[in-house]
Amino acid sequence: MATTGILRPVTALLMATAILMMGGGLFAVALPLRAELVGFSDVHIGLMGSAYYLGQIVGCMLAPSVIARVGHIRTFAAFSAIASVAPLIHPMSGDPFVWTALRLVTGIAIAGVLLAIESWLSAASDQETRGRILGTYTLIHLTVMMAGMQMIRWYAPGDFQLFSIVAVLFSLAAVPIALTTAIAPVPPKRAKLRIGWLFYISPAAWLAAFLSGLTNGAFWMLTPVFAKDIGFSTGGIALFIATGVLAGALTQWPVGSLSDRFGRRSFLAITGIAASLGGVGLAITPTDNIWLMFVFVAVFGGANFPIYTLALAHINDLVSKRRAVEVASSLLLIFSIGAVIGPLAASFAMDLFGPYALFATTTIAHLAITATMTVRGRLRPQIPERHREDFVLMPRTTPAVYEMDPRADPTAEVPEPAGPDPAPIAPVEAPVADENAAATAN
Secondary structure (H helix, E strand, O other): OOHHHHHHHHHHHHHHHHHHHHHHHHHHHHHHHHHHHHOOOHHHHHHHHHHHHHHHHHHHHHHHHHHHHHOHHHHHHHHHHHHHHHHHHHHHOOOHHHHHHHHHHHHHHHHHHHHHHHHHHHHHOOOOOHHHHHHHHHHHHHHHHHHHHHHHHOOOOOOOHHHHHHHHHHHHOHHHHHHOOOOOOOOOOOOOOOHHHHHHHOHHHHHHHHHHHHHHHHHHHHHHHHHHHOOOOHHHHHHHHHHHHHHHHHHHHHHHHHHHHHOHHHHHHHHHHHHHHHHHHHHHOOOOOHHHHHHHHHHHHHHHOHHHHHHHHHHHOOOOHHHHHHHHHHHHHHHHHHHHHHHHHHHHHHHHHOOOHHHHHHHHHHHHHHHHHHHHHHHOOOOOHHHOOOOOOOOOOOHHHHHHOOOOOOOOOOOOOOOOOOOOOEOOOOOOOOOOOOEOOO
C-alpha cells in the first residue's frame, strides 16, 4: 500500500498535530522572553518550565480516564480549549505564580491532547503500517515546531499578538478532529509504571533518561533567556534555538543506526562527551563571536537530543516485546521527572552566576551520562549485536505513542509480574524471554 493510502485515514490527526506543534513552538520562545520583559527572575522562569513538565506527568495519568468517559473527540476538544485559554491569560497578569499555575494547566492540557491523538493513531495502525505512521508523526514533531519558533519575528515579545496567535493555533488544531469522519477507537489502557523495576533492569538507561530530561527541560525553557541576555535579537533567538533542534533532528537517525552496530552505551558515552563540548563552548565563547555560538549550539543539539532515544533503544534490547510499551512509558516518566528538576536547577545557577551557567549545568549532566556509561561498560559487557533491536526514532510525548513502536508486540498478552520487583535472571548472551526477567548486560 502506498504511503499516501496508509496516511489517509489519519490525515486529520496529523493535521491537528502539525497545527498544535506550530503553536507550541511559538509559545516555547515567546513565553520566556515575555517573562523576562515583565521582570520575572530566572528562578521564576525556571519554575514555570518545571510546572509545565509536572503538568505533562499529571496529564498523562489523567487523560486515559477522561477518554474512557467521553471519548477521543470530546477529550481533544476539551483539552485544546483549555490549552487555548492559557496563552490569553498570560498577558493579562504580571504575577509569576499565576504564570506558573498557567504552565501547569498548559502541560496537563497538551498531554491530554497528544494522548488522544497518539492513542487514536495507534488504534488506526497495524503491524504493517504503524512504522510509517510513526515516522510521519515523528517528522511532524521535529520540523513543525521550528516553523512555529520563527513566528516570533512577526511581533515584539512584549506585545499580546504572539500569545493570541498561539491561542488561535491551539484552537484551530481541534477543527480537523471535530470534522473527521473517521470512527474513534476504544479508549486506551493505562500503562503500568514500574520505575524501581526499570532501574533494576538497566541503571544505565534509567540515569540517561533522567539526565536527558534534566538537560532538555532546561534547554527548552531557558535557552531563549540565555540568548536574549547575551545580546541576540528576537529573530536571532528563534534561529539560535532552531539550529540546535534541527541538528538534533538530523543526527538522531545516523547515531541510532550506528548504535545498532557498535552498542548503545558506547554512543551514549560519545553523545554525552559531544554535548558536553558543545555546552562548554556555549559557556565560554565571547558574545561577539556569533557564528561560533551557532556552531556550538548545533554540536550541543546534535548530541543532546538523541540521548533519550538511545536510552530507550538500550532498554528495549533488554526486555521482552510483551513489556515494551510498559517499559517505555516508565522511561518517559523518568525523563519527565528530570525535566521537572532541570529548569529549576539551571535557573538557580543562572540567577547566581549569570546566563552562561545554563550550559555549565547541562555540561555537568552530560558528563555524568558519559561517566555512567563508562562505569557500566566496565562492569557489564555489551549486548551482542545479534540481540539488539533496530533503532526507532520516537517523540517524547505520551505513553500512547509507544504502542506504535515496531519493536513492541501489540498482540501478546502481558501477564502480571509475580512480584513488585522482578529479579533479572536471563544470561548476558540472550535477550529477556519473559516479563520477570532482565538481561544482566545493562
